[in-house]
Amino acid sequence: MDEGMSGFCIKAASFRGSGGGSGNGNNGTKCGRWNPTTEQVKVLTDLFRSGLRTPSTDQIQKISSQLSFYGKIESKNVFYWFQNHKARERQKRRKVSIDDKDFTRRDQDKISSEKQLNQVSEPARVIETLQLFPVNSFDDSEAEKMRFHANEYFKEATAFAYRVGTEMDHPPLDLRLSFL
Amino acid sequence: MDEGMSGFCIKAASFRGSGGGSGNGNNGTKCGRWNPTTEQVKVLTDLFRSGLRTPSTDQIQKISSQLSFYGKIESKNVFYWFQNHKARERQKRRKVSIDDKDFTRRDQDKISSEKQLNQVSEPARVIETLQLFPVNSFDDSEAEKMRFHANEYFKEATAFAYRVGTEMDHPPLDLRLSFL
DNA sequence: AAAGTATGAATGAAGG
DNA sequence: CCTTCATTCATACTTT
Numbered sequence: 001m002d003e004g005m006s007g008f009c010i011k012a013a014s015f016r017g018s019g020g021g022s023g024n025g026n027n028g029t030k031c032g033r034w035n036p037t038t039e040q041v042k043v044l045t046d047l048f049r050s051g052l053r054t055p056s057t058d059q060i061q062k063i064s065s066q067l068s069f070y071g072k073i074e075s076k077n078v079f080y081w082f083q084n085h086k087a088r089e090r091q092k093r094r095k096v097s098i099d100d101k102d103f104t105r106r107d108q109d110k111i112s113s114e115k116q117l118n119q120v121s122e123p124a125r126v127i128e129t130l131q132l133f134p135v136n137s138f139d140d141s142e143a144e145k146m147r148f149h150a151n152e153y154f155k156e157a158t159a160f161a162y163r164v165g166t167e168m169d170h171p172p173l174d175l176r177l178s179f180l
Numbered sequence: 181m182d183e184g185m186s187g188f189c190i191k192a193a194s195f196r197g198s199g200g201g202s203g204n205g206n207n208g209t210k211c212g213r214w215n216p217t218t219e220q221v222k223v224l225t226d227l228f229r230s231g232l233r234t235p236s237t238d239q240i241q242k243i244s245s246q247l248s249f250y251g252k253i254e255s256k257n258v259f260y261w262f263q264n265h266k267a268r269e270r271q272k273r274r275k276v277s278i279d280d281k282d283f284t285r286r287d288q289d290k291i292s293s294e295k296q297l298n299q300v301s302e303p304a305r306v307i308e309t310l311q312l313f314p315v316n317s318f319d320d321s322e323a324e325k326m327r328f329h330a331n332e333y334f335k336e337a338t339a340f341a342y343r344v345g346t347e348m349d350h351p352p353l354d355l356r357l358s359f360l
Numbered sequence: 361a362a363a364g365t366a367t368g369a370a371t372g373a374a375g376g
Numbered sequence: 377c378c379t380t381c382a383t384t385c386a387t388a389c390t391t392t
Contacts, residue, residue: 033368033387054380057274075275080368087382088367213372213383234377260373267378268371 034077039070044081053086055079214257219250224261233266235259 036044047055047063055063055078064075216224227235227243235243235258244255 035368035388060275076272077368079275080370083380084367084369086380091382215372215384257372261371263377264371264373271378 034073036073036077036081037071040067040073043067044078044085048082048085053082055082214253216253216257216261217251220247220253223247224258224265228262228265233262235262 043066044063052059060075060078064073064078067073067078223246224243232239240255240258244253244258247253247258
């Protein structure tokens with residue numbers, strides 16, 4: 001749209017460290033979209049495997065902070081990464097599930113067992129000590145009161161805007177849009 | 181590969197205003213979710229910029245009515261648009277901030293310049309006569325009667341994103357990443 | 361290089 | 377208001 005729309009920065013020929021290169025500690029990535037390094041992807045994937053699905057703001061900040069060591073990264077990148085990863089994990093699952101409806105051929109095909117053999121060869125096996133999800137998951141701040149919801153507007157079936165039977169012939173405000 | 185299998189409608193190559201292309205004067209009956217036209221987005225954005233944050237029911241009706249000229253639209257679309265826009269404006273500021281790699285110099289940093297002038301190629305300056313915020317009836321939430329009036333969220337430059345003091349508490353979880 | 365795939369980013373729609 | 381899901385767009389990357 002207008003504001004923080006998709007960056008129109010020059011598309012730099014930035015290459016990811018795919019293949020174990022990881023030479024993009026400080027790649028020439030100008031703008032455009034974030035290109036995670038292999039290390040970053042590895043950590044993120046590991047976190048995901050550890051059970052992290054939707055990190056909170058604080059978690060995102062921490063992760064982003066840690067991952068910034070490997071290259072440029074912002075909080076929103078982490079946020080998007082988890083959103084996408086989870087969404088696609090589910091999407092894949094759903095696809096397979098639907099595809100399984102007709103089991104005429106049970107030769108199992110290959111489906112997506114060949115997705116990817118987990119990252120590139122990383123000789124140095126790192127140790128990660130991550131403690132996520134203690135036992136909480138409490139929805140504490142719920143003091144908010146549910147206001148009228150969209151339902152109020154969803155009655156547009158007949159566009160019959162029920163008006164308050166007071167004296168207002170028309171709303172006090174005069175919203176006129178004269179354009180084009 | 182995975183195409184819109186879930187989509188029950190014809191997959192029209194309708195482009196939104198993303199990227200400026202906006203080849204959608206009137207997209208071809210794209211059912212499913214609302215796909216705003218560039219004109220609609222422009223008006224909505226303008227309204228938002230004018231300070232409108234949570235339009236009332238009648239306001240939504242009017243806006244929707246006006247915008248229906250540019251294409252199919254419902255009240256709930258307007259409602260959701262404002263909700264999302266505001267929420268994301270806020271979210272954006274929260275996520276794009278705490279990320280600072282080094283404070284080598286405090287005046288060299290240009291900081292957030294990613295936002296660019298949204299000057300859409302609109303030579304003909306439209307005229308908008310909108311009188312909002314009269315003394316209109318309060319929606320349902322009195323909690324936001326006296327708050328931001330207009331440019332509360334348009335502090336683009338923002339040398340520093342002041343931290344909202346809502347994260348004083350430390351999360352119960354301990355995220356530690358010991359790798360490398 | 362074109363076509364195909366993987367994935368970052370954006371946003372409509374809901375839920376709570 | 378906030379968070380999350382789903383769908384789509386745009387682009388980096390891979391394969392042919």
